Amino acid sequence: MNSPCDRSARPFGRSRDQYENQTLLAPTGINAKQLLNCGAVSFPGKPYLEDRSPDERSFGTASGKIELYSQELADHHADPMPRYTAPSLPPKGFLRLIYGRAPVHSFARSQNNEALSALMNENEVWLHTSSALATGVKDGERVVLENGDGVRSSPVRVRVTEGIRNDCAYMVHGFGQQSKALRRAHGRGASDNSLMSRVSVDPLTGGTGMRVNFVRPVRA
Amino acid sequence: MARYAMVTDLRKCVACHACTVACSAEWSVPAGHARTHVRTTPLAGSFPDLKSSPHVGQCNQCDRPPCVEPCLSGATYQDAAGIVRVDGDLCIGCGFCVDACPYEARFISPLSRKVDKCDFCRPRIERGEEPACVTTCTAHAKYFGDLEDRSGEVHRMVFHEGGRRMETKTVAVGPNVFYLGRPEHLDLVLTSFPPRPPRLLTAGKALQKLAWPLVVGAVGVSLLGQAVAFFNQLHKGEDDFEE
Amino acid sequence: MRSSVVPLVPMPLSPEQAEEMLQRRIKKHHVAIILLHWFNATTWILELSTGAALISSRLFKVAPDWYIAMFNGLFGTRANLLQFHIALGMTWIIVFLPYGLFGFRTYLRGEMLNLTDRDDVRWLIVRTLRILGKTDEPLPPQGIYNAGQKAFSMVVWLMTPVVMVTGAIMAFRLVSPVLVGWAVVLHFFSVGMIVAGLVVHVYMGAVFPEEKPAFFSMITGTVNELFAYNHHFKWWREMKLAEQAWERKRRPKDEAVIADVPPGSQDTSSEPPG
Numbered sequence: 001m002n003s004p005c006d007r008s009a010r011p012f013g014r015s016r017d018q019y020e021n022q023t024l025l026a027p028t029g030i031n032a033k034q035l036l037n038c039g040a041v042s043f044p045g046k047p048y049l050e051d052r053s054p055d056e057r058s059f060g061t062a063s064g065k066i067e068l069y070s071q072e073l074a075d076h077h078a079d080p081m082p083r084y085t086a087p088s089l090p091p092k093g094f095l096r097l098i099y100g101r102a103p104v105h106s107f108a109r110s111q112n113n114e115a116l117s118a119l120m121n122e123n124e125v126w127l128h129t130s131s132a133l134a135t136g137v138k139d140g141e142r143v144v145l146e147n148g149d150g151v152r153s154s155p156v157r158v159r160v161t162e163g164i165r166n167d168c169a170y171m172v173h174g175f176g177q178q179s180k181a182l183r184r185a186h187g188r189g190a191s192d193n194s195l196m197s198r199v200s201v202d203p204l205t206g207g208t209g210m211r212v213n214f215v216r217p218v219r220a
Numbered sequence: 221m222a223r224y225a226m227v228t229d230l231r232k233c234v235a236c237h238a239c240t241v242a243c244s245a246e247w248s249v250p251a252g253h254a255r256t257h258v259r260t261t262p263l264a265g266s267f268p269d270l271k272s273s274p275h276v277g278q279c280n281q282c283d284r285p286p287c288v289e290p291c292l293s294g295a296t297y298q299d300a301a302g303i304v305r306v307d308g309d310l311c312i313g314c315g316f317c318v319d320a321c322p323y324e325a326r327f328i329s330p331l332s333r334k335v336d337k338c339d340f341c342r343p344r345i346e347r348g349e350e351p352a353c354v355t356t357c358t359a360h361a362k363y364f365g366d367l368e369d370r371s372g373e374v375h376r377m378v379f380h381e382g383g384r385r386m387e388t389k390t391v392a393v394g395p396n397v398f399y400l401g402r403p404e405h406l407d408l409v410l411t412s413f414p415p416r417p418p419r420l421l422t423a424g425k426a427l428q429k430l431a432w433p434l435v436v437g438a439v440g441v442s443l444l445g446q447a448v449a450f451f452n453q454l455h456k457g458e459d460d461f462e463e
Numbered sequence: 464m465r466s467s468v469v470p471l472v473p474m475p476l477s478p479e480q481a482e483e484m485l486q487r488r489i490k491k492h493h494v495a496i497i498l499l500h501w502f503n504a505t506t507w508i509l510e511l512s513t514g515a516a517l518i519s520s521r522l523f524k525v526a527p528d529w530y531i532a533m534f535n536g537l538f539g540t541r542a543n544l545l546q547f548h549i550a551l552g553m554t555w556i557i558v559f560l561p562y563g564l565f566g567f568r569t570y571l572r573g574e575m576l577n578l579t580d581r582d583d584v585r586w587l588i589v590r591t592l593r594i595l596g597k598t599d600e601p602l603p604p605q606g607i608y609n610a611g612q613k614a615f616s617m618v619v620w621l622m623t624p625v626v627m628v629t630g631a632i633m634a635f636r637l638v639s640p641v642l643v644g645w646a647v648v649l650h651f652f653s654v655g656m657i658v659a660g661l662v663v664h665v666y667m668g669a670v671f672p673e674e675k676p677a678f679f680s681m682i683t684g685t686v687n688e689l690f691a692y693n694h695h696f697k698w699w700r701e702m703k704l705a706e707q708a709w710e711r712k713r714r715p716k717d718e719a720v721i722a723d724v725p726p727g728s729q730d731t732s733s734e735p736p737g
Binding site for chain 1: 237251
């Protein structure tokens with residue numbers, strides 16, 4: 001992905017200067033040169049409704065309210081409410097790869113932290129008791145996950161649990177770090193995103209669905 | 221005088237371990253040990269009817285602390301505000317107190333080679349601050365206060381909102397860390413992490429049951445023998461003994 | 464008439480012989496041992512009194528609460544009390560080490576460790592019964608140290624290294640906590656065994672009138688010859704024979720000295736005394 005400051009990139013068909021000053025900075029009231037001079041500017045916001053005055057309490061929609069039915073989308077001949085599309089099911093022998101967070105770590109950026117890596121230094125792949133039985137893997141065993149496109153993860157420990165659906169495999173995101181400079185995190189656990197060779201993009205909003213990959217455990 | 225206590229609301233706790241990290245940072249707790257530990261009960265039930273609860277444990281500054289008695293040198297004592305403290309200058313690192321704690325709240329620090337444990341951040345309390353874990357808790361699940369302060373939230377939570385002690389029929393030493401939560405979750409925590417009956421280390425038992433009686437017996441016999449000899453000596457008079 | 468035959472067993476002495484022997488002094492302890500003895504005595508008294516005060520746990524204590532409170536007050540804080548106990552203990556170890564490492568052969572003499580002599584065993588029994596007033600049987604002859612002293616020294620030699628090592632372990636805790644816990648037990652036990660023997664040693668040495676010369680020998684280094692003859696006959700005999708051998712070497716031609724004794728056979732074991 002090209003950085004927005006890359007001269008060759010022309011997101012939304014504008015020049016860099018236009019993009020920086022008009023698109024990104026215009027709402028803030030300062031320009032790029034001022035920002036470069038002071039380095040950082042903070043704009044305290046009011047994320048909680050109770051801190052806003054009554055006139056500050058409307059949303060950026062035509063009605064000013066949160067809209068479940070979007071008139072704006074209807075006017076553009078698009079579905080005004082999300083239309084259900086059934087997700088594809090995992091092929092035989094595969095499980096849907098899902099991911100989440102652990103309360104100890106923050107995304108993919110705290111895995112090398114001395115205190116936090118001491119509390120949790122690798123992730124596990126959660127399999128339901130029946131899935132484990134079906135694939136023959138045991139609790140605590142190390143496996144490699146292979147997705148439908150043949151991509152393989154690094155070895156990861158299995159946790160057999162009742163706390164997951166029997167058609168899913170769950171991992172905490174942020175592990176399987178490849179950089180050797182992250183010496184506490186390097187090589188520990190597996191990376192969920194390395195197995196996400198496919199994403200499902202919503203054509204209207206661009207939102208990305210990443211839980212559309214299917215994996216199966218393979219002996220490490 | 222105050223009677224300090226803590227309440228942990230397990231409905232709010234997310235097991236993020238921020239309390240453990242804040243405490244370790246505040247008191248330079250060596251890696252691999254913790255003054256306050258966070259655990260999650262094993263999952264009970266089968267999908268989708270599952271039950272689990274986090275649990276945050278530490279020294280409970282008990283009403284009747286079983287760790288005080290086995291302390292050889294008296295380094296462990298309970299102060300007037302109910303906090304069980306360890307005088308580092310008096311601790312000889314024998315570890316008799318470690319096994320005596322039903323909540324496994326004590327450990328021997330590999331750095332000082334003496335006993336370490338939570339003391340409700342005594343120095344912070346003296347400065348008018350709250351314990352580090354309470355200040356840091358990301359879910360605002362921990363509360364600290366004086367049980368005797370009827371206007372305080374800790375008093376209210378313990379006496380009016382059902383704050384519960386982790387006690388069983390056999391181990392009821394009056395811990396002063398109370399828990400709020402759904403009754404089935406509190407039950408689960410109690411069965412998953414029950415307080416252990418206080419134990420004396422084998423060395424401690426050897427000292428109490430073997431070495432002590434032997435030594436006192438031997439010295440007693442010696443003293444008795446010499447006492448008899450002395451009375452004989454007085455009775456006979458010194459002339460008898462001269463050459 | 465002067466008898467130059469050294470008796471094999473203690474014989475009754477004439478008043479003149481006894482008086483003469485009372486006036487002569489024999490060296491029993493040299494300065495190094497005297498210094499060590501009193502250094503030990505003071506150190507042990509201080510360590511024992513502070514040590515007893517340091518055990519405050521209801522499960523293990525040996526001293527009453529008022530005693531413990533008194534020592535707490537004396538030292539200001541219990542931490543000070545512990546520091547003193549450790550500092551003095553380490554001083555004792557450091558002073559004792561040269562004795563242990565270099566004075567080995569002098570202090571750990573074979574005869575001191577030998578308690579299998581029939582005289583020694585009988586002495587222990589007779590001494591106990593006599594002091595309890597149960598018998599008037601005479602004590603069997605003893606060497607430089609009697610069986611009681613030998614028994615006590617064995618206890619001390621066995622237990623002192625244990626006290627030192629366990630004390631150092633507790634002071635510095637450079638081993639696993641499990642070993643520190645056991646060090647506590649062994650420290651208590653070894654000190655206790657020494658104390659049990661010490662009670663007897665102090666009584667016999669300082670209170671019991673029969674051994675008064677022995678007490679003073681720990682200050683002057685000498686005992687009178689009569690005491691040696693009566694209480695440590697076998698040692699007296701050794702000294703006497705050595706003295707005669709020395710005399711003979713000095714004045715080999717002096718008939719008056721060796722008149723009764725055929726040359727080379729001064730050990731007239733089978734001859735009755737003249």
